Amino acid sequence: MRTDTFIDIDGAAGEGGGQVLRTALGLSVATGKSFRIEGIRAGRARPGLLRQHLTCVRAAAAVGAAEVTGDTLGSTQLAFRPTRIVAGEHTAAVGSAGSAMLVIQAVLPALLVADGPSRLVVEGGTHNPSAPPYDFVAKVFVPLLARMGARVGITLERHGFYPAGGGRVVVEVDPAPLHPIELLERGEVRRIEARALVSAISPGIGHRELKVLRDTFALDRDQLVVEEVPDPRGPGNAVLLEVRCDGVTELFCGFGERHVSAEVVATRVAHEARAWLDGGAPVGEHLADQLLIPMALAGGGAFRTRWLSSHTTTNIEGVRRFVPIQIEATENGVVRFG
Numbered sequence: 001m002r003t004d005t006f007i008d009i010d011g012a013a014g015e016g017g018g019q020v021l022r023t024a025l026g027l028s029v030a031t032g033k034s035f036r037i038e039g040i041r042a043g044r045a046r047p048g049l050l051r052q053h054l055t056c057v058r059a060a061a062a063v064g065a066a067e068v069t070g071d072t073l074g075s076t077q078l079a080f081r082p083t084r085i086v087a088g089e090h091t092a093a094v095g096s097a098g099s100a101m102l103v104i105q106a107v108l109p110a111l112l113v114a115d116g117p118s119r120l121v122v123e124g125g126t127h128n129p130s131a132p133p134y135d136f137v138a139k140v141f142v143p144l145l146a147r148m149g150a151r152v153g154i155t156l157e158r159h160g161f162y163p164a165g166g167g168r169v170v171v172e173v174d175p176a177p178l179h180p181i182e183l184l185e186r187g188e189v190r191r192i193e194a195r196a197l198v199s200a201i202s203p204g205i206g207h208r209e210l211k212v213l214r215d216t217f218a219l220d221r222d223q224l225v226v227e228e229v230p231d232p233r234g235p236g237n238a239v240l241l242e243v244r245c246d247g248v249t250e251l252f253c254g255f256g257e258r259h260v261s262a263e264v265v266a267t268r269v270a271h272e273a274r275a276w277l278d279g280g281a282p283v284g285e286h287l288a289d290q291l292l293i294p295m296a297l298a299g300g301g302a303f304r305t306r307w308l309s310s311h312t313t314t315n316i317e318g319v320r321r322f323v324p325i326q327i328e329a330t331e332n333g334v335v336r337f338g
Contacts, residue, residue, distance in 0.1 A: 014314025016043020029064030052098025094124030096164030099131035127165035161236020180300030187246025212266035300338035
């Protein structure tokens with residue numbers, strides 16, 4: 001690798017998870033700045049690059065025509081030097097139930113500022129724990145990107161439930177200048193919808209999940225849907241609660257687990273949604289993480305969240321390393337850029 005100026009990053013910062021790496025990859029390619037990272041995922045039980053993270057690295061390297069060292073399974077350090085943004089056709093396959101959505105997260109920032117349109121096809125998990133499901137990205141995040149001026153289309157061609165994976169998502173990006181937006185007020189709740197996805201399991205499980213959400217939020221029949229998903233790879237279940245407000249849409253998700261009842265899965269979703277509704281802030285914890293990079297690239301904007309998680313504060317520090325923009329996070333949960 002050629003001699004270059006690198007941004008040095010501590011992969012053990014904050015929670016010591018994969019978000020530190022994904023933020024660095026996305027902004028490195030988008031800004032053209034090289035980085036070195038040590039202690040990758042040091043805070044996890046299995047440190048280093050797992051298959052999902054290695055897929056992120058290689059996808060970002062392809063989009064950024066990057067020179068990379070350390071891109072092997074289990075590696076705890078990496079050097080990454082992008083040379084240019086390559087628009088056009090890109091593919092990535094996790095090869096496990098690892099999240100396809102997190103791979104998209106790692107390369108989308110660069111595609112947003114490329115000099116031409118791109119089409120990205122990612123295969124992997126689309127509905128699995130510890131990552132935003134496809135529905136969150138499609139119904140919550142992408143519409144906000146559109147309000148910022150981005151032209152992004154996302155399509156789910158095949159579901160991929162944990163633990164089998166095998167999903168397929170297509171993202172099409174037609175770059176356009178990003179402009180700042182403010183998300184400080186949630187506005188009135190206009191509609192709540194609940195949907196249970198069931199694959200190779202009894203639809204009755206989905207009906208039991210929806211009953212909990214129906215009783216909690218006084219939903220009518222037209223607000224409840226059980227969707228049977230054909231998936232020969234194995235069983236899967238997700239319950240989704242979508243809350244549409246004047247200022248923002250939020251989505252809360254739970255996943256079926258062995259030895260955990262449908263009622264418990266749905267109750268967890270209900271509690272998370274109720275906490276967001278009672279808190280009043282428009283931006284939830286997970287959406288706050290997603291908004292940091294596009295708002296920084298837009299050069300301004302602001303959002304209000306109920307509280308800043310350690311995950312979000314770590315991500316803010318990562319963004320600051322690559323983008324010369326002031327990011328102010330206040331005690332009342334307002335994050336302001338510019």
